[in-house]
Amino acid sequence: MARIIDIKADRQAALEAASAALADGFAIAMPTETVYGLAADATNPAAITRIYETKGRPRFNPLICHMADLAMAEHHAEFDPLSRALAEAFWPGPLTLVLPLKAESPIHSLATAGLDSVGVRVPKGFAGALIGAFGRPLAAPSANTSGAISATSAAHVEADLGAKIPLILDAGPSTVGVESTIVKVEGDRVRLLRPGGLAAREIEHVAGRPLLRAKKASAAIEAPGMLASHYAPGASVRLNASAVEPGEALIAFGGAAVAGARDARIVLDLSPRGDLAEAAANLFDYMKRADASGVSSIAFSPIPDDGLGEAINDRLQRAAAPRATDKADRSDRGSTR
Ligand code: TXA
Ligand code: MG
Numbered sequence: 001m002a003r004i005i006d007i008k009a010d011r012q013a014a015l016e017a018a019s020a021a022l023a024d025g026f027a028i029a030m031p032t033e034t035v036y037g038l039a040a041d042a043t044n045p046a047a048i049t050r051i052y053e054t055k056g057r058p059r060f061n062p063l064i065c066h067m068a069d070l071a072m073a074e075h076h077a078e079f080d081p082l083s084r085a086l087a088e089a090f091w092p093g094p095l096t097l098v099l100p101l102k103a104e105s106p107i108h109s110l111a112t113a114g115l116d117s118v119g120v121r122v123p124k125g126f127a128g129a130l131i132g133a134f135g136r137p138l139a140a141p142s143a144n145t146s147g148a149i150s151a152t153s154a155a156h157v158e159a160d161l162g163a164k165i166p167l168i169l170d171a172g173p174s175t176v177g178v179e180s181t182i183v184k185v186e187g188d189r190v191r192l193l194r195p196g197g198l199a200a201r202e203i204e205h206v207a208g209r210p211l212l213r214a215k216k217a218s219a220a221i222e223a224p225g226m227l228a229s230h231y232a233p234g235a236s237v238r239l240n241a242s243a244v245e246p247g248e249a250l251i252a253f254g255g256a257a258v259a260g261a262r263d264a265r266i267v268l269d270l271s272p273r274g275d276l277a278e279a280a281a282n283l284f285d286y287m288k289r290a291d292a293s294g295v296s297s298i299a300f301s302p303i304p305d306d307g308l309g310e311a312i313n314d315r316l317q318r319a320a321a322p323r324a325t326d327k328a329d330r331s332d333r334g335s336t337r
Pocket of ligand 1: 064
């Protein structure tokens with residue numbers, strides 16, 4: 001079972017135990033401002049393999065490499081002027097930059113999935129201090145089983161992965177609540193690869209140009225086979241609900257009255273005052289609470305798509321996407337002769 005150390009109670013013990021476990025090649029749960037990460041030495045292939053095994057994650061996915069600061073990041077990645085301006089504006093913080101990997105970087109190809117680029121971010125708070133003390137970048141996806149809801153508290157991590165990892169560092173609930181925003185500078189353009197905890201318009205303000213977006217999520221949802229199930233609770237997820245069915249869970253937003261709410265099994269409001277940052281911080285915890293109530297379906301009220309709403313809606317659409325088992329069912333039927 002994992003040892004849990006409260007970093008507020010004993011920061012020094014947390015730093016020492018974490019550095020020792022990382023040096024021994026273990027993957028440990030590390031708090032960041034976005035979500036809890038499952039962190040391991042990005043230069044150690046055995047340690048990175050532990051991340052993939054612990055999460056049950058496919059190995060072709062590149063991992064974000066976390067740095068103590070911009071100076072450390074510059075040892076591993078090549079910064080163009082625009083990427084450096086974004087790093088200076090938003091680090092430490094919920095922004096990941098995809099950059100060319102320097103040939104001399106010791107980051108292992110298992111962390112980059114063999115790409116010649118690397119996703120880099122400098123997290124806020126204790127994680128930055130830990131990386132500085134450890135002295136090497138940490139690869140860290142969210143600390144949860146692959147495909148499940150991301151962990152935003154030490155208790156979430158313990159329930160999911162506590163039997164598989166030696167150490168969980170507890171810094172309380174993650175303040176941002178959704179993963180970092182990922183961008184890549186391409187010539188004089190900036191592409192949004194994943195909406196996240198830094199609103200796109202803040203990046204656009206510093207970059208001085210609109211972000212290039214991939215296919216709009218609403219278009220992707222029309223081709224559900226293209227949209228991987230992720231962030232998925234046990235219950236099915238119903239989006240943009242104007243009414244809740246008896247026995248469903250309701251996750252509302254902005255204090256709006258929803259028809260049928262009195263007959264819902266459980267009613268949670270992501271932010272009664274309609275604050276999207278508060279909604280993002282509550283999102284994964286409320287999904288877990290609704291799921292734990294034992295319902296078979298969770299209805300979500302519409303969430304505005306501006307600011308952090310873009311990241312919230314991205315995660316909700318993945319949570320609502322057909323599950324791997326649904327796909328298997330369909331292909332079974334398809335192959336019947
Ligand atoms: O907030 C976060 O970003 C959290 C916390 C723990 O820091 N971390 C996180 O890491 O979400 P991870 O490893 O799950 O993110 C992996 C994603 C990939 O699926 C891909 O979208 C992108 O980061 N990525 C990483 N390296 C990339 C690369 N070289 N090129 C393109 N995308 C990359
Ligand atoms: Mg994840």
